[in-house]
Amino acid sequence: MIQKKKTLVFSLLFPILYLAALTLYQESLLLSKNEIILPISGEDPRDLLSGHYLRYKIEYGVDGICPSSSGQQVGYLCLEPKIFSYTRPQDCSKLIRGVCSSGRFEAGIEKYYLPEDQARKLEGQIDSNTTRIVLSITPSGKAQVKDLLIHGRSLNTQ
Amino acid sequence: MSKLEKNLKDWIDHGFINSSQAQRIRDHEALKPGNSWILSGLLILGALIISVGVISLIAAHWNQIPHLVKLGGDFLLLVGLATAILHTWETQKKIQFEVLLLSFLLFCLASIGLISQIYHTGGEFYQALMLWSLITSAATLGARQVLIPWLWTGAFLAGLVCTALDAVIMEPIFHKNHLAVFMATPLLCMGLLVVSKRLSREAGLTRAFQSWTLTCSLFALVVVEIQTPSNLESHRILSAYLPAYFLTAFAVMGIWKSFEYRRSQKILLMLIIVAFLIPFHLSLLKVSASIAYATFTILVLGLISIFLASLKARKLFQWFLFFLGMRFLILYFQALGGLATTGTGLVVSGGIIIGMTMIWNKHKDSLATWAEGWSK
Numbered sequence: 262m263i264q265k266k267k268t269l270v271f272s273l274l275f276p277i278l279y280l281a282a283l284t285l286y287q288e289s290l291l292l293s294k295n296e297i298i299l300p301i302s303g304e305d306p307r308d309l310l311s312g313h314y315l316r317y318k319i320e321y322g323v324d325g326i327c328p329s330s331s332g333q334q335v336g337y338l339c340l341e342p343k344i345f346s347y348t349r350p351q352d353c354s355k356l357i358r359g360v361c362s363s364g365r366f367e368a369g370i371e372k373y374y375l376p377e378d379q380a381r382k383l384e385g386q387i388d389s390n391t392t393r394i395v396l397s398i399t400p401s402g403k404a405q406v407k408d409l410l411i412h413g414r415s416l417n418t419q
Numbered sequence: 420m421s422k423l424e425k426n427l428k429d430w431i432d433h434g435f436i437n438s439s440q441a442q443r444i445r446d447h448e449a450l451k452p453g454n455s456w457i458l459s460g461l462l463i464l465g466a467l468i469i470s471v472g473v474i475s476l477i478a479a480h481w482n483q484i485p486h487l488v489k490l491g492g493d494f495l496l497l498v499g500l501a502t503a504i505l506h507t508w509e510t511q512k513k514i515q516f517e518v519l520l521l522s523f524l525l526f527c528l529a530s531i532g533l534i535s536q537i538y539h540t541g542g543e544f545y546q547a548l549m550l551w552s553l554i555t556s557a558a559t560l561g562a563r564q565v566l567i568p569w570l571w572t573g574a575f576l577a578g579l580v581c582t583a584l585d586a587v588i589m590e591p592i593f594h595k596n597h598l599a600v601f602m603a604t605p606l607l608c609m610g611l612l613v614v615s616k617r618l619s620r621e622a623g624l625t626r627a628f629q630s631w632t633l634t635c636s637l638f639a640l641v642v643v644e645i646q647t648p649s650n651l652e653s654h655r656i657l658s659a660y661l662p663a664y665f666l667t668a669f670a671v672m673g674i675w676k677s678f679e680y681r682r683s684q685k686i687l688l689m690l691i692i693v694a695f696l697i698p699f700h701l702s703l704l705k706v707s708a709s710i711a712y713a714t715f716t717i718l719v720l721g722l723i724s725i726f727l728a729s730l731k732a733r734k735l736f737q738w739f740l741f742f743l744g745m746r747f748l749i750l751y752f753q754a755l756g757g758l759a760t761t762g763t764g765l766v767v768s769g770g771i772i773i774g775m776t777m778i779w780n781k782h783k784d785s786l787a788t789w790a791e792g793w794s795k
Contacts (some may be wrong), residue, residue: 263561264562266505266508266509268557268615269504269505269508270505271557272557272558272560272561273501273523273558274501275554275557275558276497276554276558277494277497277498277553278526279499279525280494280497280530280531280534280554280556281494283534284490287534287537287538287540288538290538290630291538333587333590334587335587350704360587360781362587367539369542370539370541372539372541373539374536374539377525405538406537406538406539406541407541410575414449
């Protein structure tokens with residue numbers, strides 16, 4: 262049990278400050294000038310939408326991603342030049358750090374939240390040919406979803 | 420008439436206390452927050468419903484509310500709740516403090532969800548639980564009742580188990596061996612219980628760890644019994660069990676140095692730990708006979724029952740006796756197989772259930788008394 266006021270103040274402030282720092286960090290990722298647009302394809306080819314979330318595979322256009330199909334391992338995907346490696350590549354201007362899990366590359370950018378009414382509205386409009394994902398990436402390889410483009414139009418402005 | 424009133428009347432009738440002493444006991448008990456558990460329960464339920472309502476409102480009006488307003492509103496609410504918690508702490512309003520603290524903790528979890536949705540961070544729910552339990556661990560220590568620590572411990576353990584099974588960083592340690600993870604979980608709870616008892620004996624967190632140690636042990640025993648032979652190969656990587664061995668050593672050391680237990684109770688606890696660990700290693704020894712697993716489950720349940728009785732925890736003792744009886748019954752079905760599902764088999768099974776219940780009902784008090792005296 263907490264006996265001192267100072268301890269209680271710290272214990273209540275800590276989660277608030279941590280969440281504020283997390284928000285600022287996420288915002289800073291969006292400010293990155295390094296932006297890429299990539300096509301996506303559905304986990305389920307009939308429908309990309311799964312409830313409130315759009316779940317997809319990103320078409321990186323790089324051959325030989327995650328050649329080892331067993332277990333989980335950190336992987337680095339370089340888009341310029343197009344190579345995949347289990348070690349951090351040198352001289353890569355557009356790098357995405359992720360995890361190879363059972364032969365699949367995952368970088369925590371494979372789903373997009375949609376509010377209920379917007380999800381209903383977009384049902385049928387979203388398909389692999391017309392939908393692109395906008396990512397901002399940091400020099401360390403951290404990728405963040407910035408926007409979704411449907412027929413070239415930003416979802417944020419729809 | 421309440422239980423306290425009945426006891427007071429009985430004690431006055433037997434001349435143990437007089438009526439003025441009885442009145443002083445009444446006044447003392449009335450001041451305890453535990454006496455208004457219905458009130459605090461309803462207030463906590465209210466807090467839960469309000470939290471869910473606010474989250475639903477935000478979700479329903481997602482498009483209309485700009486991100487900045489959503490985040491700003493969320494942080495204002497958190498700061499407001501924190502201020503209110505401080506005020507109730509200073510003014511000694513115990514029930515309001517508990518309700519507001521629970522609301523604050525739930526809003527912290529909702530905030531993680533909100534940030535995750537706004538920035539499309541794409542994490543799993545267990546990662547959110549893990550983050551939440553880490554950033555709110557200090558605030559949980561402020562709780563005076565058991566509900567908040569109990570919820571926090573449950574979320575922490577759920578997050579930890581899923582992390583151990585799914586996170587890349589944990590793969591070199593646990594090798595996705597679910598048996599090693601479930602073996603380690605009750606031992607971790609026991610280790611945390613030892614630490615918590617040393618630091619604060621009567622705190623809600625200690626009671627929460629107690630409750631989760633028993634729950635996780637039961638769950639682990641079920642998991643080890645229902646493992647399928649196809650999973651056995653991955654269980655043969657011995658290094659996956661190292662965290663559990665380390666936790667066992669820590670728990671054993673803590674128990675041995677404890678002032679709370681008698682020597683016989685300490686020995687009993689060691690026996691429980693040994694009997695608990697053995698079934699997790701049977702697959703390493705290529706033992707797959709279900710009777711071997713059942714024997715150890717029955718042994719662990721029996722030893723835990725005796726230990727609980729030695730602590731005079733009669734309700735828990737009876738619950739564990741019930742689990743023991745259930746396991747015996749399942750063993751009967753396992754042993755007889757198809758025969759138990761025939762007409763005669765079902766009649767005999769029903770007879771066994773009724774017979775066991777009658778014997779248990781007749782002897783439960785004498786059994787508890789015997790077990791209570793066993794470890795003296």
